[in-house]
Amino acid sequence: MEGEVLSMRIRLMQRDDLEFAMDLTSAEGWMSTMLDFEEILLHDPQGSFVGEVNGQDVGMVCTVPYDSFGFIGNLIVLPEWRGRQYGEALMVHAMQYLRGLGVKTHMLDGVEMAIPLYERLGFEKIAKSLRLEGRLVGEKMDGIRPIMHRDLKSLTEFDSLCFGCSRCVFLETRLESFPELCMLAEDEGRILGYIMGSRSGDITRIGPWVVGEGNETAEKLLSSFGEAAEGSLLRIGVLETSVTARDLLRREDFREISFSWRMSTDPAQEWSCSTHLFAICSPARG
Ligand SMILES: CC(C)(COP(=O)(O)OP(=O)(O)OC[C@H]1O[C@@H](n2cnc3c(N)ncnc32)[C@H](O)[C@@H]1OP(=O)(O)O)[C@@H](O)C(=O)NCCC(=O)NCCS
Structure with missing residues (x-):
């Protein structure tokens, strides 16, 4: 009817x-x-x-x-x-x-058109979640090495400190599926940061990318990633609050292609929004 x-x-x-x-x-x-x-x-x-x-x-x-x-x-x-x-x-x-x-806290990355729906359900905007695209001519860097399976425990601990919770399943599956796109920065056995990627057709996606401290670490990880991605088109999701990541990508001529809104039912909690998170894993996972 x-x-x-x-x-x-x-x-x-x-x-x-x-x-x-x-x-x-x-x-x-x-x-x-x-x-x-x-x-x-x-x-x-x-x-x-x-x-x-x-x-x-x-x-x-x-x-x-x-x-x-x-x-x-x-x-x-x-x-x-x-x-x-x-x-x-x-x-x-x-x-x-x-x-x-x-x-307790529900989060999402929502497109502009769907915002009224999410606001009706109690979500509030926290920050823009930007999608950027570019290419890199990178090179292998000192202090950056491939992530090994045996790193996963300490990597998950490091990641949890920045993200707020364990993403062990996603870190492990990324490593199993795309080992050539998974790199670690360390100093005398101490993890300084890491970068992971995945492929979707001809496009290589960056994320997660987490840096404990130091712009130099972030730059080295990105350059090594560029080398591993062999000139393919790169896409990355970055929260607008990740100023260092945005500056670095702007210098590499990445351009913004779209954005959504990172939303939360409890904006006072800053889960998954640390400035140490240089790239999101994906819109559906934070
Ligand atoms: C978002 C979506 C699932 C809503 O489904 P729906 O069954 O039409 O939703 P409802 O009838 O319950 O609610 C309608 C709400 O959807 C949202 N909406 C409407 N058109 C939309 C569109 N083209 N894209 C995204 N959201 C839309 C609006 O918030 C609307 O609320 P309003 O009527 O107050 O403006 C559907 O529009 C869709 O599949 N869009 C494309 C995919 C997408 O954008 N998903 C959201 C990603 S964050």
Whole structure:
């Protein structure tokens, strides 16, 4: 019946749903890969959802619970089913799921068009989350070496201090899938920073990129990454509050191609917004 809003059933996203998830993101022109979704399901197999109306898949949402805080991402409803509060229902479901796990602060990177929806649900803007693009002619640098599997424990500890919670699954999967794009800066065994990347088609994505102290460390990591990326087009997500990272990328002629808003249900908490975080891991994971 015209005007009738059919009720949506929300069910768990499974590996079988990933073709559907990829169709949704491709149609939006997002750069997500199958591996991105596999990693999110590996981090939390219970945390991603598909919305169904009359047995037809119409939308999805993913959560990435950490500990004190968690991210919500990949919210998409098929164009022909929009404007019927299905997006809101998926968001509410995701937020309830996180709350059920004890996750107090909910965060996301939201596009401008979706801000009214997120504000209705209690999210507030914290900072612009910039997407930059560029190319680098890098070189191998002293003090920078490939990350090894045996580094993961100390790397996760270092990363947690800056990010606010453990991202061990994502660090491990990045290393397993793209070892050539994972580099560590250290001084006498002490970790000073690291950079990781991934590939999506012809594009190499930078992130996460975390620097404990010193601009020189950041520059060396970026240059080594450029060398490993072999001249391919690079994309990176940077919070506007990461001034040092932005300055460094501007000097390398990276240009801003788009932005979203980093939002939080509790802006007083500064989870995932430390200035030591030079590049986000991805919009859906922080
Ligand atoms: C965002 C989205 C899931 C909302 O789904 P929906 O079922 O139409 O949402 P609802 O009916 O519950 O709520 C409508 C809200 O969606 C948002 N919205 C509307 N058009 C949108 C668009 N083209 N892109 C993003 N958000 C949009 C607005 O905030 C709107 O609120 P308003 O009516 O107060 O302006 C859907 O528009 C979509 O898939 N957009 C493309 C992908 C995307 O941008 N996702 C968000 C990434 S952060």
